[in-house]
Amino acid sequence: MPGFELWSDKERKEVNDVLETGILMRYGFDGPRKGIWKSKELEEAICKTFGSRYAQLTSSGTSALTTALSALGIGYGDEVITPTFTFVASFEAVLSVGAVPVLVDVDDTLTLDPEAVKKAITSKTKAIMPVHMCGSMADIDALAAICKEHNLIFLEDACQSIGASYKGKHVGTIGDAGTFSFDFVKTMTCAEGGVVMTNKEDVYIKCDGYTDHGHDHKGVDRGADLHPFIGYNYRISELHAAVGLAQIKRLPEFLSIQKKNHVQLKNILAQVPGISFRHIPDPAGDSCTFLSWFLPTEEITRAVVNEMKAQGIMPGNFYWYDNNWHYIRKWDHLKNSITLNALHPDLKTAVMQQANKDFSKSDAVISRCISTSISLLWTEEQIKEKGEKMVNVVKKILNSAIIPV
Numbered sequence: 177m178p179g180f181e182l183w184s185d186k187e188r189k190e191v192n193d194v195l196e197t198g199i200l201m202r203y204g205f206d207g208p209r210k211g212i213w214k215s216k217e218l219e220e221a222i223c224k225t226f227g228s229r230y231a232q233l234t235s236s237g238t239s240a241l242t243t244a245l246s247a248l249g250i251g252y253g254d255e256v257i258t259p260t261f262t263f264v265a266s267f268e269a270v271l272s273v274g275a276v277p278v279l280v281d282v283d284d285t286l287t288l289d290p291e292a293v294k295k296a297i298t299s300k301t302k303a304i305m306p307v308h309m310c311g312s313m314a315d316i317d318a319l320a321a322i323c324k325e326h327n328l329i330f331l332e333d334a335c336q337s338i339g340a341s342y343k344g345k346h347v348g349t350i351g352d353a354g355t356f357s358f359d360f361v362k363t364m365t366c367a368e369g370g371v372v373m374t375n376k377e378d379v380y381i382k383c384d385g386y387t388d389h390g391h392d393h394k395g396v397d398r399g400a401d402l403h404p405f406i407g408y409n410y411r412i413s414e415l416h417a418a419v420g421l422a423q424i425k426r427l428p429e430f431l432s433i434q435k436k437n438h439v440q441l442k443n444i445l446a447q448v449p450g451i452s453f454r455h456i457p458d459p460a461g462d463s464c465t466f467l468s469w470f471l472p473t474e475e476i477t478r479a480v481v482n483e484m485k486a487q488g489i490m491p492g493n494f495y496w497y498d499n500n501w502h503y504i505r506k507w508d509h510l511k512n513s514i515t516l517n518a519l520h521p522d523l524k525t526a527v528m529q530q531a532n533k534d535f536s537k538s539d540a541v542i543s544r545c546i547s548t549s550i551s552l553l554w555t556e557e558q559i560k561e562k563g564e565k566m567v568n569v570v571k572k573i574l575n576s577a578i579i580p581v
């Protein structure tokens with residue numbers, strides 16, 4: 177997820193605009209900032225680029241999720257359905273508003289299996305939060321239909337899928353709200369930052385206040401602002417927004433290189449009959465950040481991973497099943513509800529129930545999956561060499577007598 181790979185004078189120029197004025201905060205200081213409003217400009221650019229009516233920048237993707245959940249009225253007593261495969265931030269945000277993250281199986285889209293979602297709905301379910309993992313999208317129509325039928329909120333964690341679209345609409349702009357992360361390893365970066373996108377004015381107004389201690393932002397005197405509700409400080413700085421502003425202008429370039437490199441690598445891997453690929457509900461909308469591929473069994477996948485490590489070609493490839501941060505198998509802190517401060521006993525009990533659930537369907541998908549991160553810096557020659565080395569490893573393992581297919 178490599179916007180940072182193409183760091184340039186464009187980012188330096190935007191940051192310098194802010195450094196020249198010395199006004200690093202996004203609100204206030206109207207005179208000294210001399211017309212430089214990078215955060216506002218970036219929010220406008222986000223609305224225009226992704227087709228969202230409103231955008232509220234935040235300090236991170238995690239705080240964007242927390243903000244969105246709060247603005248959508250999700251809190252104590254509510255359950256939020258979210259996948260077993262995501263980055264820990266997704267369930268952290270749900271917990272941070274006092275709601276229960278109900279983890280549900282993924283299918284070969286690498287996010288929520290609509291059938292599993294249906295089975296997980298209870299009288300406490302308030303929202304469904306698919307995570308558009310690794311650059312591609314959930315089965316949005318199926319999940320949106322479930323939300324409609326059960327009158328549930330649809331919140332898209334699109335933190336990893338900037339630039340992906342589904343049936344012509346950008347992911348993150350389709351549900352009641354959606355979020356992007358602009359951390360350092362995302363398709364476009366602010367160094368640290370995030371955004372909540374929504375088409376609902378009331379949700380946006382709540383996000384706007386919530387991220388700035390509840391300020392209503394109605395006047396020019398911050399001290400005179402009213403505080404209609406309690407908020408927090410999830411503000412982005414002007415320096416971070418400046419980086420994002422340069423990057424969003426370059427996003428079409430990033431995406432087109434990413435797609436070209438993805439196609440070339442996929443064509444090479446597709447020559448091996450034992451390799452299959454992630455199901456992408458709208459292939460034209462894949463942002464191509466990763467190429468996610470499957471092998472026939474966990475045993476074969478592990479053998480391929482081990483051989484890739486032995487040959488020094490594993491960097492840039494992710495075997496999520498063994499990863500501490502992205503799959504439930506290694507989330508012991510969640511399963512044991514280990515927090516620094518006391519949770520409400522009901523919440524603690526509900527969280528710990530995740531430990532007793534059967535996630536064998538997720539295991540069957542994630543244990544066979546390897547995701548290859550697509551670099552913007554690769555040359556055609558490098559992709560060819562990389563792909564051929566990967567193919568040779570897979571063929572070697574598939575052909576080995578020890579592990580027949």
Ligand SMILES: Cc1ncc(COP(=O)(O)O)c(C=O)c1O
Pocket residue numbers: 236237238239262263265266307333335336357358359369370
């Ligand atoms: C799916 C997902 N959600 C949320 C986040 C949180 O974003 P941030 O790192 O900006 O807090 C991430 C970050 O990697 C993510 O991958």
